[in-house]
Amino acid sequence: MGTKDRPFVKKLAGYIDLSDEELSIIDRFFEHTRPFPAGSDLIHEGQRSPGAFILDDGWVSSYKVLRGGGRQIVNILIPGDFLGLRTVLYRTADHSIEPITQISASTLDKQNLLHALETGPRLATAILWAASADEAMVVERLVSLGRRDAVERTAHFMLELWARLRRVGMADPLSFACPLSQYHLADALGLSAVHINRVLRQLREDGLLTFRKGIVTFDDFEHLVRIADFNIGYLDYDSIRVH
Amino acid sequence: MGTKDRPFVKKLAGYIDLSDEELSIIDRFFEHTRPFPAGSDLIHEGQRSPGAFILDDGWVSSYKVLRGGGRQIVNILIPGDFLGLRTVLYRTADHSIEPITQISASTLDKQNLLHALETGPRLATAILWAASADEAMVVERLVSLGRRDAVERTAHFMLELWARLRRVGMADPLSFACPLSQYHLADALGLSAVHINRVLRQLREDGLLTFRKGIVTFDDFEHLVRIADFNIGYLDYDSIRVH
DNA sequence: CGCTTTGTTGAACGGGTTCAATTCGCGTGG
DNA sequence: CCACGCGAATTGAACCCGTTCAACAAAGCG
Numbered sequence: 280m281g282t283k284d285r286p287f288v289k290k291l292a293g294y295i296d297l298s299d300e301e302l303s304i305i306d307r308f309f310e311h312t313r314p315f316p317a318g319s320d321l322i323h324e325g326q327r328s329p330g331a332f333i334l335d336d337g338w339v340s341s342y343k344v345l346r347g348g349g350r351q352i353v354n355i356l357i358p359g360d361f362l363g364l365r366t367v368l369y370r371t372a373d374h375s376i377e378p379i380t381q382i383s384a385s386t387l388d389k390q391n392l393l394h395a396l397e398t399g400p401r402l403a404t405a406i407l408w409a410a411s412a413d414e415a416m417v418v419e420r421l422v423s424l425g426r427r428d429a430v431e432r433t434a435h436f437m438l439e440l441w442a443r444l445r446r447v448g449m450a451d452p453l454s455f456a457c458p459l460s461q462y463h464l465a466d467a468l469g470l471s472a473v474h475i476n477r478v479l480r481q482l483r484e485d486g487l488l489t490f491r492k493g494i495v496t497f498d499d500f501e502h503l504v505r506i507a508d509f510n511i512g513y514l515d516y517d518s519i520r521v522h
Numbered sequence: 523m524g525t526k527d528r529p530f531v532k533k534l535a536g537y538i539d540l541s542d543e544e545l546s547i548i549d550r551f552f553e554h555t556r557p558f559p560a561g562s563d564l565i566h567e568g569q570r571s572p573g574a575f576i577l578d579d580g581w582v583s584s585y586k587v588l589r590g591g592g593r594q595i596v597n598i599l600i601p602g603d604f605l606g607l608r609t610v611l612y613r614t615a616d617h618s619i620e621p622i623t624q625i626s627a628s629t630l631d632k633q634n635l636l637h638a639l640e641t642g643p644r645l646a647t648a649i650l651w652a653a654s655a656d657e658a659m660v661v662e663r664l665v666s667l668g669r670r671d672a673v674e675r676t677a678h679f680m681l682e683l684w685a686r687l688r689r690v691g692m693a694d695p696l697s698f699a700c701p702l703s704q705y706h707l708a709d710a711l712g713l714s715a716v717h718i719n720r721v722l723r724q725l726r727e728d729g730l731l732t733f734r735k736g737i738v739t740f741d742d743f744e745h746l747v748r749i750a751d752f753n754i755g756y757l758d759y760d761s762i763r764v765h
Numbered sequence: 766c767g768c769t770t771t772g773t774t775g776a777a778c779g780g781g782t783t784c785a786a787t788t789c790g791c792g793t794g795g
Numbered sequence: 796c797c798a799c800g801c802g803a804a805t806t807g808a809a810c811c812c813g814t815t816c817a818a819c820a821a822a823g824c825g
Binding site for chain 3: 796798799800802804805806807810811813814817819823824825
């Protein structure tokens with residue numbers, strides 16, 4: 280695969296124009312790329328020195344399990360995202376990471392990362408931006424769980440997913456492929472699977488969005504954005520891009 | 523105030539033993555410290571290049587307001603915490619920051635920060651640890667909002683607050699001073715103020731914790747930890763401290 | 766001492782859960 | 796090719812946790 284085709288590179292390219300030299304530095308990130316099967320944890324909570332990855336293909340969830348069996352998905356990770364970046368600093372993983380589909384991930388070598396950060400402020404800034412965009416998303420989901428009802432929350436989640444997928448060229452203008460089950464949605468949105476089903480039905484019957492056979496389609500994008508109180512700008516490059 | 527007495531320094535000292543040289547470097551962080559009144563935003567959502575601070579005294583909330591008037595507090599910041607660190611990278615503030623009490627905060631100078639990070643991996647690691655501990659807390663609150671009921675959520679929040687305050691020498695073994703109103707608690711925990719009141723009453727009547735006149739007291743610490751499913755280790759230094 | 770903010774309590778309502786049953790999609794083996 | 800099995804989706808009904816509305820008490824403050 281050409282470096283420019285990698286989702287991670289597409290993502291960074293959204294922030295800065297990458298020089299050939301910068302591209303070749305990033306290229307080293309993908310020296311050790313290998314597949315992992317769906318379902319078995321890449322990293323599990325409490326694990327020591329688990330190492331970090333860049334997700335290159337497939338979908339992943341990071342989650343925590345509570346005493347009592349409940350599960351909360353902290354984030355859905357898509358190609359181009361870091362996996363377990365914080366564990367490079369934190370010795371112990373504070374949540375589990377599980378592939379939802381079969382995935383392909385590249386081991387994140389500490390030396391390569393530091394080397395990339397030291398080549399100059401441009402690349403460093405782009406990488407840190409990408410990393411802190413992840414945290415901004417977690418904050419947005421926190422707000423959803425705290426103060427949005429089930430319909431708003433679901434709509435917001437789908438729009439956010441779409442916006443992130445767009446960045447790495449994995450979504451169409453009004454739809455995207457989504458391998459999540461209703462159980463995944465429930466655990467991500469803090470709802471029961473039964474209720475997610477009802478919410479999806481309502482959204483479909485109201486002509487807002489359709490999720491069927493692994494495809495999410497926005498039937499009324501504008502209305503959906505209004506209902507979800509979705510801030511189109513907060514994921515938009517142009518407002519933050521360095522020229 | 524001696525450098526060693528500052529909450530931020532106490533917090534870092536929990537991760538590494540600070541040399542005199544490192545202390546003098548950190549000392550520069552506090553060159554420009556000044557008070558801010560309670561109630562008026564330090565940073566408001568959407569503001570451009572808002573700058574960042576280290577909170578030296580007093581309590582602060584970071585929050586988002588939704589269309590419809592609802593408010594979600596993303597984090598309660600206590601002395602030693604960074605304020606708006608992410609806005610050093612993000613050009614635009616993605617949430618508002620409001621002092622809850624009168625506060626004293628030090629302007630975070632980008633040059634000072636970079637200088638401190640470049641002096642060596644020890645100090646850099648400690649500072650980044652402190653910063654990423656913040657994110658870990660947001661994640662823990664996300665889990666609370668998604669999968670814990672009101673009582674568990676409230677208990678967990680109080681324990682977390684206590685653990686953080688302990689680090690900077692602001693909590694006793696079984697109690698701490700807490701300037702939050704029930705409205706603050708409600709907005710932080712995604713509940714109504716009315717319900718927070720009932721939950722606090724229940725916790726009090728069950729002999730678990732008492733919150734009266736600005737003092738939180740743990741009446742049955744062990745039981746509380748069990749109810750909240752609180753991971754004592756996740757804020758514990760010893761498990762991550764570098765020797 | 767009045768005024769505003771914060772805390773407290775009751776009663777009715779409703780969004781979301783839980784339990785339970787049924788259906789659908791699909792791979793697997795007979 | 797069909798029967799079976801199993802996970803995911805779907806739907807109904809009863810229940811309950813937390814909200815909302817409303818009223819009042821208490822506490823801080825000019």
